[in-house]
Amino acid sequence: MQKLRQWLITSDLASIAILAIVILVVMPLTADIFRLNLIGKYLSYAFVAVGLVMLWGYGGILSLGQGVFFGLGGYAMAMFLKLEASDPETTKIQSTPGIPDFMDWNQLTALPTWWEPFHSLTFTIVAVMAVPAILAFIIGFAMFKRRVGGVYFAIITQAVALILTVLIIGQQGYTGGVNGMTDLKTMHGWDIRDDSSKYILYYANAILLFAAIFVCRMVQRSKAGTLLLAMRDKEDRVRFSGYDVANFRIFVFCLAAVLCGLGGAMFTLQVGFMSPSFVGIVPSIEMVIFAAVGGRMSLVGAVYGTLLVNFGKTYFSESFPQLWLFLMAALFIGVVMAFPNGLAGVWETSVKPRLLRKRVAAAAQPKSPPPPPATLPTTEAAPASPSGAGTSGNVGPATA
Amino acid sequence: MSNTDFVLAVEDLTVSFDGFKAIDNLTLYVDKGELRVIIGPNGAGKTTLLDLICGRTRSSTGSIKFRNEEMTTLAEHQIVRAGIGRKFQTPSIYENLTVFKNLEVSFPRGRSVFGALRFKCTPDVKERIETVADEIGLLDDLQKEAGLLSHGQKQWLEIGMLLMQEPELLMLDEPIAGMSVRERELTAELLKRICVNRSMIVIEHDMDFVAKIAHKVTVMHQGKILAEGPMERVQADPKVIDVYLGH
Numbered sequence: 317m318q319k320l321r322q323w324l325i326t327s328d329l330a331s332i333a334i335l336a337i338v339i340l341v342v343m344p345l346t347a348d349i350f351r352l353n354l355i356g357k358y359l360s361y362a363f364v365a366v367g368l369v370m371l372w373g374y375g376g377i378l379s380l381g382q383g384v385f386f387g388l389g390g391y392a393m394a395m396f397l398k399l400e401a402s403d404p405e406t407t408k409i410q411s412t413p414g415i416p417d418f419m420d421w422n423q424l425t426a427l428p429t430w431w432e433p434f435h436s437l438t439f440t441i442v443a444v445m446a447v448p449a450i451l452a453f454i455i456g457f458a459m460f461k462r463r464v465g466g467v468y469f470a471i472i473t474q475a476v477a478l479i480l481t482v483l484i485i486g487q488q489g490y491t492g493g494v495n496g497m498t499d500l501k502t503m504h505g506w507d508i509r510d511d512s513s514k515y516i517l518y519y520a521n522a523i524l525l526f527a528a529i530f531v532c533r534m535v536q537r538s539k540a541g542t543l544l545l546a547m548r549d550k551e552d553r554v555r556f557s558g559y560d561v562a563n564f565r566i567f568v569f570c571l572a573a574v575l576c577g578l579g580g581a582m583f584t585l586q587v588g589f590m591s592p593s594f595v596g597i598v599p600s601i602e603m604v605i606f607a608a609v610g611g612r613m614s615l616v617g618a619v620y621g622t623l624l625v626n627f628g629k630t631y632f633s634e635s636f637p638q639l640w641l642f643l644m645a646a647l648f649i650g651v652v653m654a655f656p657n658g659l660a661g662v663w664e665t666s667v668k669p670r671l672l673r674k675r676v677a678a679a680a681q682p683k684s685p686p687p688p689p690a691t692l693p694t695t696e697a698a699p700a701s702p703s704g705a706g707t708s709g710n711v712g713p714a715t716a
Numbered sequence: 717m718s719n720t721d722f723v724l725a726v727e728d729l730t731v732s733f734d735g736f737k738a739i740d741n742l743t744l745y746v747d748k749g750e751l752r753v754i755i756g757p758n759g760a761g762k763t764t765l766l767d768l769i770c771g772r773t774r775s776s777t778g779s780i781k782f783r784n785e786e787m788t789t790l791a792e793h794q795i796v797r798a799g800i801g802r803k804f805q806t807p808s809i810y811e812n813l814t815v816f817k818n819l820e821v822s823f824p825r826g827r828s829v830f831g832a833l834r835f836k837c838t839p840d841v842k843e844r845i846e847t848v849a850d851e852i853g854l855l856d857d858l859q860k861e862a863g864l865l866s867h868g869q870k871q872w873l874e875i876g877m878l879l880m881q882e883p884e885l886l887m888l889d890e891p892i893a894g895m896s897v898r899e900r901e902l903t904a905e906l907l908k909r910i911c912v913n914r915s916m917i918v919i920e921h922d923m924d925f926v927a928k929i930a931h932k933v934t935v936m937h938q939g940k941i942l943a944e945g946p947m948e949r950v951q952a953d954p955k956v957i958d959v960y961l962g963h
């Protein structure tokens with residue numbers, strides 16, 4: 317029993333197990349389907365936050381453009397769903413039936429060739445991960461090989477986010493413009509809008525999220541994870557130990573991008589549309605806030621952070637819509653100033669030691685009376701009394 | 717001159733920063749198994765020379781050949797992989813990791829991204845870590861966080877990290893700076909021990925220490941070599957006394 321408690325408090329596997337119970341059992345039992353779908357949407361953002369733990373927390377690389385990769389994954393999935401929703405039968409009132417409605421409105425008369433492969437679900441699933449990875453590789457290669465880092469890298473990722481938003485909005489005929497891709501209905505004939513599929517998608521999303529957490533945990537525990545931490549603090553030492561620092565940064569940037577892409581695809585499936593408002597600078601920064609609040613060194617913390625900030629956002633933006641952005645900014649500044657390691661940091665430094673101390677004290681208390689009183693008081697009471705009578709009773713068994 | 721028997725052949729090396737020549741047409745050869753000490757006043761270009769050899773700074777002209785291979789065009793990590801190890805002036809170790817992890821990370825296997833993902837601490841790695849830890853006197857501190865080591869121990873740990881790579885040329889920049897007398901003695905013995913089968917370049921100011929370890933001494937001044945040879949001869953050189961030793 318004691319061991320189980322110890323394990324629950326200290327092991328990282330236990331913290332993942334507790335998170336699993338919260339997400340897989342508690343949430344579905346307590347929330348109605350509308351709320352659960354909302355939570356599912358938040359959990360699709362959690363992929364981004366988990367990716368940021370790897371990229372920002374471990375790799376020390378702050379990207380303010382993760383929305384780009386989230387959007388690419390989301391759009392790839394949306395393109396597949398949109399094509400399926402645009403069969404000639406349902407679009408027969410269009411001047412060109414069989415193409416997505418927004419193309420028809422923009423006087424396109426044929427499906428662009430780069431849309432064609434998105435008829436295939438397999439291709440789409442590959443694209444959800446590969447497109448963000450390829451873009452991340454190109455950006456990462458160009459930046460990290462030239463040793464661009466820190467603020468400069470953050471600014472460049474932000475510029476990329478802006479560019480992609482402008483591109484999506486400007487190319488209305490190909491992307492649906494500012495409205496995004498809406499009216500997504502089925503996936504291989506399976507209606508994604510009814511309650512049962514929302515449950516299924518929620519669980520698919522949750523399981524995928526845990527898979528992502530485990531992959532990241534594996535990376536963290538490998539030598540690559542150690543190296544990421546090492547090069548965050550002592551870049552030159554790593555380089556002069558024979559490692560190509562840039563390659564490790566490119567890798568972790570691509571890993572984070574793939575996770576974003578998956579999150580984006582799950583978002584599209586659960587919410588039923590995708591638009592540029594999830595791609596640009598503001599959502600990208602919000603995603604960084606999720607990770608910061610949860611704790612940028614903790615995979616599990618990032619998920620809690622995402623949930624918490626989004627609950628807050630939903631609550632406050634319903635009650636005080638004008639104040640929300642200010643609250644969010646205040647939250648970010650407050651967290652970074654007061655708790656640089658977020659909720660997970662507070663847990664590690666304040667809650668966990670206290671819990672452990674209580675356990676140890678509780679375990680030591682019943683055991684201390686049995687030993688013969690002749691030896692104990694003479695050896696222990698003498699040095700304890702000058703340090704203060706009030707604390708000696710507490711400190712003695714706890715430190716023993 | 718193309719191919720030589722020297723481990724390191726630096727020829728006609730020049731580097732200028734905004735017109736200031738930090739290294740000026742310098743030529744230097746290091747033998748196999750030699751322990752070379754470079755001395756000279758501040759700003760003589762000693763650290764810059766090491767930076768040039770390990771690729772941290774790019775030369776303007778000239779060549780650096782390591783085992784007859786040109787190094788000036790290689791990236792830093794490639795130079796390390798070719799067999800040149802570099803210790804920095806201030807101890808540069810991973811403070812948050814244990815001594816064991818510090819040494820493990822320096823083991824020359826799994827240096828690519830996917831190699832590092834697959835890397836396992838196999839018995840031979842462990843054995844090597846223990847051998848090196850024993851050599852640098854940190855065998856009992858393997859599980860200690862490196863940040864908690866004393867200054868001298870940190871310096872030794874960084875030397876140990878280099879030894880993990882089994883470099884053929886080891887370059888140490890002021891390894892005994894800030895060490896106690898006892899630590900200096902231990903370091904001198906350590907350097908003599910590890911110099912077997914490899915060449916070393918050491919930058920140092922402490923003349924007693926230099927006399928203890930050096931096979932040959934090179935005196936640098938204003939980016940050039942002022943004198944070179946055994947310690948006694950260099951110490952007696954009037955030019956050297958004038959710019960460096962005499963005061």
